[in-house]
Amino acid sequence: MPSTPSDSLPLKTTRIRVRRKQARPAELLDAALDLFVEKGYAATKVETVAARAGVSKGTLFLYFPSKADLFNAVVRENIGIRFRQWNQEFEAFQGSTADMLRYCYHSWWEHVGATKASGITKLMLCEAGNFPEIALFYQREVSEPGHALIRRILQRGIDSGEFRSVDLDYAVHAVVSPLMFLTLSQHASLACVPGSLTVSPPLYLENQINMLLHGLLQPEAGPGILKSQA
Known part of the structure; x- marks a missing residue:
């Protein structure tokens, strides 16, 4: 049987690089x-x-x-998507609210603060005023869900009797502010942190959570000092 031109040529396999669409x-x-x-x-x-x-x-x-x-x-894929997971963890958490708040800090650090996504916060602080449309999106996807979750945590502590009654609108900022500082210290350290100070994120977060939970006043001195300032 005579060979065809295609039979006489060596078989060539052409591999086409195909990238997955997703x-x-x-x-x-x-x-x-x-x-x-x-x-x-x-x-x-x-x-x-x-x-x-x-x-x-x-x-x-x-x-x-x-x-x-x-x-x-x-923003959605690196930060916003986290809040569904964190709210689910809130619902399932069995420990004290103090432990929950401590977990909140360290989980934020692991999933956002210690990642490149923390740079988004600095970007928003610097450029939100010039781009209101992305500022509104960030507020909806990150700021509002974050504040709402912290309010739920603080309210849990108040309802259980662990925390004293506080103005939640302001207490939320007391919780968020240390995280903002830590973020900025990573991306603009010369402006935020003295050159002689090296910030260890885990130690910083632990110190901040202890300050939030216990304050600065000695327990026996607290009522007298507060009364004198009234």
């Missing part, structure tokens, strides 16, 4: 997070994000129609 958004979000933290929102260009992710700008726009949509997805 992998592309994740790669774009990783690249975007890096660039937003490095450069800020205004200075980050979508073409630079696409190039770092190894795709074209057109491919990026297939998944994220605008830079604001891309940034919002970065």
Whole structure:
């Protein structure tokens, strides 16, 4: 049987590199997070994000129609998504509210503070005034759920008799403020922390939670001092 031209040629197997479709958004979000933290929102260009992710700008726009949509997805995937898990843990937590608050601090550090996502907070503080649309999104996805969760924790402590009754609107800020300081100290240490001080995040968080739970006053001195200031 005569051979055909195709029979006489060596068999060549062409391997086409196929990227999983679902992998592309994740790669774009990783690249975007890096660039937003490095450069800020205004200075980050979508073409630079696409190039770092190894795709074209057109491919990026297939998944994220605008830079604001891309940034919002970065916020949601790196911070906003955590609140569902944390609220579920709140419902299942069996320990004291003091232990819950301590866990809250250390869980935030593990999943946000010690990661690149902590740079988003600094970005928002610096640029939110110039980009109100992303500021509103951040408020809905991060600030409001975060404050609501802390209120639930503090209210749990009040209801159980562990904590004294406090103004929750202000108490929430007392809980959040140390986390904000720690975030800023990582990304703008020269402005936030004296050069002679090295902040150890675990020790800092433990010190702050103890300050929140116990205050500065000696237990026996507290009532007298407070009464004299009334």
